[in-house]
Amino acid sequence: MKLSYVSTSSIREALRYSMARMQADLVDGQKEVQSGKVADTGLALGVRTGKTVSLSRDIDRLKAIIDSNTLVASRLTTTQDSLSQISDAASTFLTAMTSASSGNATPETTRQAAVSMLEALTGIVNSSFNGEHIFAGVNTDVVPLADYFASGSPAKAAFDAAFEAKFGFAQSDAAAADITPEEMTAFMEGAASDLFLGDGWSTVWSEATDQGITTRIALNETAETSVSANNEGIRKLVMAATMVANLFEAPLNDQALGTIAKKATLLVGEAMGDIAQTQAKTGFVEQRITQASERITMQSDIFKDFLHDLEGVDPYEASTRVNALISQIETSYALTARIQQLSLTRLLS
Incomplete structure (x- = not known):
């Protein structure tokens, strides 16, 4: 049988990376809620981006x-x-x-x-x-x-x-x-x-x-x-x-x-x-x-209707996604605080 270990450091790094991704997604989500269109037109539309520019x-x-x-x-x-x-x-x-x-x-x-x-x-x-x-x-x-x-x-x-x-x-x-x-x-x-x-x-x-x-x-x-x-x-x-x-x-x-x-x-x-x-x-x-x-x-x-069909977002869906990201980030902060409190000294004392 092979034994492996998981350190608190690796857990923190994983949470930090996940939190950074969620914060970036939250910024994009908030932009979409405020503007009513996708945050990154090129990423969302690809080759159709030229139409939106025109x-x-x-x-x-x-x-x-x-x-x-x-x-x-x-x-x-x-x-x-x-x-x-x-x-x-x-x-x-x-x-x-x-x-x-x-x-x-x-x-x-x-x-x-x-x-x-x-x-x-x-x-x-x-x-x-x-x-x-x-x-x-x-x-x-x-x-x-x-x-x-x-x-x-x-x-x-x-x-x-x-x-x-x-x-x-x-x-x-x-x-x-x-x-x-x-x-x-x-x-x-x-x-x-x-x-x-x-x-x-x-x-x-x-x-x-x-x-x-x-x-x-x-x-x-x-x-x-x-x-x-x-x-x-x-x-x-x-x-x-x-x-x-x-x-x-x-x-x-x-x-x-x-x-x-x-x-x-x-x-x-x-x-x-x-x-x-x-x-x-x-x-x-x-x-x-x-x-x-x-x-x-x-x-x-x-023209505005055509443009909205290309790059518009559903405001309700965008708001729901932003709320979900906020909840996940808050949960991640709570887990990080818990993990930072873990130590071998505290366990043995």
């Missing part, structure tokens, strides 16, 4: 587009609110111009209405969202519209220079009283028009770009998601307000002032139509973004 990447891309669409939608909402404010201010200004055209308002009252319109318009167009100027086109870090009333304003200097070049004297000169309606019309449709509706606009008035911000709203779809201060309606409103604010303090005769008021009334009416079209276009883009986000969300949910 699906995860696609889900992240779709999530990034959804987040971008949310931000863009907020910016467009702000843009719509600003356009509505411009439209309301233009409507008030149009009422003042109508009164001036019919001779029912004093020049000073009319001029104050134009000053208020230009100040309000400048403030709205130069507003920002999330640190970006919403009417600046792609130049979101610059103020798009020049402040006409600022000290040393290039816009005012350009308008004054155009007037003097046309008539040969400053607006404050007494000779301004002799300007005829025909001469004033020629000025407004010529030199003045070039400052606002021609090349002068980008030279002295606007730092915005004609090109708007193009945003990817879906994997295969883009949209222009901004409105530029170079919009035709904004230009016409600036022109109308500037002419009235500037020329209605000059010593012009009533016929010339009436000609200016009628031109301003025409410009404001056209501008309101342009602004309305811009609002409609912006609303259409908002609708496209909403629909695109809904489609992307559905697609992302499908």
Whole structure:
């Protein structure tokens, strides 16, 4: 008969190894309970791991587009609110111009209405969202519209220079009283028009770009998601307000002032139509973004279901396994404590 012995040291080592394995399994089990997926995708899926990597990447891309669409939608909402404010201010200004055209308002009252319109318009167009100027086109870090009333304003200097070049004297000169309606019309449709509706606009008035911000709203779809201060309606409103604010303090005769008021009334009416079209276009883009986000969300949910089928775990089974491992580890600690108390001296004493 062969005798063998088992030392307490070998028992402790065996328990230590077993405990280390159980602790590693416990960490993996807790990860699975918290995340709802296997702790080691490569070990669990083998050659199918590439599918999970591809699906995860696609889900992240779709999530990034959804987040971008949310931000863009907020910016467009702000843009719509600003356009509505411009439209309301233009409507008030149009009422003042109508009164001036019919001779029912004093020049000073009319001029104050134009000053208020230009100040309000400048403030709205130069507003920002999330640190970006919403009417600046792609130049979101610059103020798009020049402040006409600022000290040393290039816009005012350009308008004054155009007037003097046309008539040969400053607006404050007494000779301004002799300007005829025909001469004033020629000025407004010529030199003045070039400052606002021609090349002068980008030279002295606007730092915005004609090109708007193009945003990817879906994997295969883009949209222009901004409105530029170079919009035709904004230009016409600036022109109308500037002419009235500037020329209605000059010593012009009533016929010339009436000609200016009628031109301003025409410009404001056209501008309101342009602004309305811009609002409609912006609303259409908002609708496209909403629909695109809904489609992307559905697609992302499908990908998530596929991914869960590949690497998902049963949360109840994972919880049961974790509880069992905790019980086994606690039992192992208790046995280890018992074994450490065994000694030959204690047995013989």
